[in-house]
Amino acid sequence: MARRIAERVWAPGALIPGEEVLSIEFGCARATVNRALQELARGGVLVRKRKAGTRVALHPMREARFVIPIVRQEIETKGGAYQFRLLSNQVEKAPGDVARRMGLAKAKDMLHVRCLHLSDGTPYQYEDRWVNLDAVPSIRGETFETISPNEWLVTHSPFSQAEIVFHAGVASAQEADILGVSEKDAVFIVERVTFVPQKPITFVRMIHPASHRMVTQL
Amino acid sequence: MARRIAERVWAPGALIPGEEVLSIEFGCARATVNRALQELARGGVLVRKRKAGTRVALHPMREARFVIPIVRQEIETKGGAYQFRLLSNQVEKAPGDVARRMGLAKAKDMLHVRCLHLSDGTPYQYEDRWVNLDAVPSIRGETFETISPNEWLVTHSPFSQAEIVFHAGVASAQEADILGVSEKDAVFIVERVTFVPQKPITFVRMIHPASHRMVTQL
Numbered sequence: 001m002a003r004r005i006a007e008r009v010w011a012p013g014a015l016i017p018g019e020e021v022l023s024i025e026f027g028c029a030r031a032t033v034n035r036a037l038q039e040l041a042r043g044g045v046l047v048r049k050r051k052a053g054t055r056v057a058l059h060p061m062r063e064a065r066f067v068i069p070i071v072r073q074e075i076e077t078k079g080g081a082y083q084f085r086l087l088s089n090q091v092e093k094a095p096g097d098v099a100r101r102m103g104l105a106k107a108k109d110m111l112h113v114r115c116l117h118l119s120d121g122t123p124y125q126y127e128d129r130w131v132n133l134d135a136v137p138s139i140r141g142e143t144f145e146t147i148s149p150n151e152w153l154v155t156h157s158p159f160s161q162a163e164i165v166f167h168a169g170v171a172s173a174q175e176a177d178i179l180g181v182s183e184k185d186a187v188f189i190v191e192r193v194t195f196v197p198q199k200p201i202t203f204v205r206m207i208h209p210a211s212h213r214m215v216t217q218l
Numbered sequence: 219m220a221r222r223i224a225e226r227v228w229a230p231g232a233l234i235p236g237e238e239v240l241s242i243e244f245g246c247a248r249a250t251v252n253r254a255l256q257e258l259a260r261g262g263v264l265v266r267k268r269k270a271g272t273r274v275a276l277h278p279m280r281e282a283r284f285v286i287p288i289v290r291q292e293i294e295t296k297g298g299a300y301q302f303r304l305l306s307n308q309v310e311k312a313p314g315d316v317a318r319r320m321g322l323a324k325a326k327d328m329l330h331v332r333c334l335h336l337s338d339g340t341p342y343q344y345e346d347r348w349v350n351l352d353a354v355p356s357i358r359g360e361t362f363e364t365i366s367p368n369e370w371l372v373t374h375s376p377f378s379q380a381e382i383v384f385h386a387g388v389a390s391a392q393e394a395d396i397l398g399v400s401e402k403d404a405v406f407i408v409e410r411v412t413f414v415p416q417k418p419i420t421f422v423r424m425i426h427p428a429s430h431r432m433v434t435q436l
Contacts, residue, residue: 003415042260166432168386168406186404188386197221214384 001036005045005056012058016046070151071117071125071206080119084148087114087178091133091140098130101193102200111139113149116178123179124212129204136201150204153194157201162194166214171207179209186210219254223263223274231276234264288369289335289343289424298337302366305332305396309351309358316348319411320418329357331367334396341397342430347422354419368422371412375419380412384432389425397427404428 001022004010016022019037023030037054040046048054075082092112099107111131117124129149131139136157144152169189176183188208194201219240222228234240237255241248255272258264266272293300310330317325329349335342347367349357354375362370387407394401406426412419 162436164434164436166384166406166434167430168404168426168428170404170428186386186388188384208386210386210388212385216382216384218380218382 001040002045005040010056012056014056016054016056018053070154071127072148072151075117075119075124078119080124081121083118083121085116085118086144087116089113089142089144094130098203101191102130102132102203103193103195104132104200109133113144115144115148117148117150123209126175126178126207127204128207129202131202132200135196135199153202157194161196162192165191167191169207175207179207181209188212188214219258220263223258228274230274232274234272234274236271288372289345290366290369293335293337293342296337298342299339301336301339303334303336304362305334307331307360307362312348316421319409320348320350320421321411321413322350322418327351331362333362333366335366335368341427344393344396344425345422346425347420349420350418353414353417371420375412379414380410383409385409387425393425397425399427406430406432 001010001016010016017025019030019033022033026033037046037048041048041054045057046054047057072082072084090112091109094102094107094110094112096107098110099105111133113127113129113131115127117127127148127150131149131153133140136153138156139152142152147155167189169187170184171179171181171187173183175187176185179187181187187210190206190208191204192206193203219228219234228234235243237248237251240251244251255264255266259266259272263275264272265275290300290302308330309327312320312325312328312330314325316328317323329351331345331347331349333345335345345366345368349367349371351358354371356374357370360370365373385407387405388402389397389399389405391401393405394403397405399405405428408424408426409422410424411421
C-alpha cells in the first residue's frame with residue numbers, strides 16, 4: 001500500500017478500496033490489513049474517517065518518532081561497551097536559570113548530579129542534572145555506584161511528560177575537559193525538563209562531542 | 219488515567235480496569251475511553267493485549283514525535299515573516315559522498331539547488347540540496363521563483379521514507395558567509411535522505427546558526 005501511494009497508483013486525496021477488498025487482493029487476514037492501514041494513518045499517509053472511508057492524505061505530514069532511551073542502552077545498541085563515571089552528587093541551591101527552566105518561581109535546594117557516560121572508554125555524553133527532591137524524595141542518599149542517575153530516574157520516578165530541546169553550542173572549559181575535547185569546540189546539546197502535572201521532576205543537560213549523530217527514520 | 223499512572227495509583231505492571239468500568243467512572247463514552255487508552259498505548263505508557271487486558275508498562279518507552287515541516291510553516295509558526303533567496307539552481311555531477319549518502323553506486327548528474335530561508339530578514343536555514351532527476355523528472359526547469367525547493371518537493375514529489383541525522387558542526391567559510399556568522403562558529407545541522415523503495419529522491423543538508431532550537435514534547 002505504501003508503494004502504491006509512493007508511486008501515485010493511489011493519488012493524493014483518492015479513496016482507497018475497503019478492507020475486505022484489500023485482504024482478498026493481498027491474500028492476508030483483514031486484521032492484518034487493518035493494522036497496516038492504522039500504521040499508515042499514524043504516519044500521516046492515510047486519512048481514515050468513520051463511514052466516509054480511507055483516503056490518501058493530500059499533504060502527508062511526515063512525522064518522525066524517536067524513543068528517549070536509557071543512555072546505557074543507546075550506547076550498547078550502537079555496539080559500544082558502556083561505562084559511567086560519577087563526577088559529583090550533592091544537594092545544593094539550584095541557580096535561577098535552572099529553577100526557571102523547571103517552571104519554579106524561585107531557586108531552592110535540589111540534588112545536583114553530574115556524570116560522564118563512556119562508550120568503549122571514550123566520552124560519549126556529559127550529563128549535568130538537577131532533581132526536584134519534593135518530586136522524587138527517595139533519590140536522596142542514592143550513591144549511583146551501580147546505576148546511573150539517568151537509568152535510576154527512568155526506572156524509579158513516576159512516568160512523566162517532557163520538553164526536549166536540541167541545539168548546537170560550544171564547549172565551556174569545564175565541559176571540554178570532561179569530554180576530552182578543546183574549549184569552544186562545537187558540541188551537540190540536548191536539554192530535557194520532565195514533569196508530572198504541576199510538578200517538575202528533573203532538568204538535565206546532556207552534552208555530546210561534535211562527532212555525535214542522532215539518527216531517526218520516517 | 220495519565221495522572222493515575224504518574225502518581226502510581228496504578229503501579230507499573232498493574233492491570234487496569236476494563237473500558238466499561240472506566241467509562242462509568244469517568245462519566246464518558248466507551249469510545250472516548252478507548253481512544254484515550256490507544257493514545258497512552260501509543261506513548262508506551264500502557265501495554266494492551268487482546269483478552270489479557272491492559273497493563274501499565276513496566277518501563278515506559280518515552281517516545282517523542284516530531285513532524286518534518288515545510289520550513290516556511292516552521293518559521294511562520296514561530297511568528298517570523300518568511301522569505302527565501304535562491305542561491306543557485308543547476309544540473310551538475312554530484313560528488314561521490316553525496317551519491318554514497320543516497321545509496322547510489324556511482325556519481326551522476328543531479329539537480330543541485332541551494333537556497334537561504336530567512337525569518338524576519340535574518341538567516342534561519344541554509345539549504346543545500348541534490349535531487350535525483352530520475353525520481354523527480356518534472357523538477358527540471360523549475361525556477362523556484364515563488365516556491366522554495368523544500369516546499370516544491372513536499373507538494374510535488376511522491377510520498378517517501380526518510381533517514382534524518384541531527385548533529386553539531388562548524389560553519390565553513392562559505393556557510394558562514396551565507397548564514398551571516400563567523401567561520402568555525404558552531405552550527406546545528408540536519409541531513410535528510412528521502413527515498414521511495416529502491417530509489418533515492420533527494421539529499422538535503424540544512425544548516426542553522428547556533429541560536430537555532432529544535433523543540434519537541436513527549
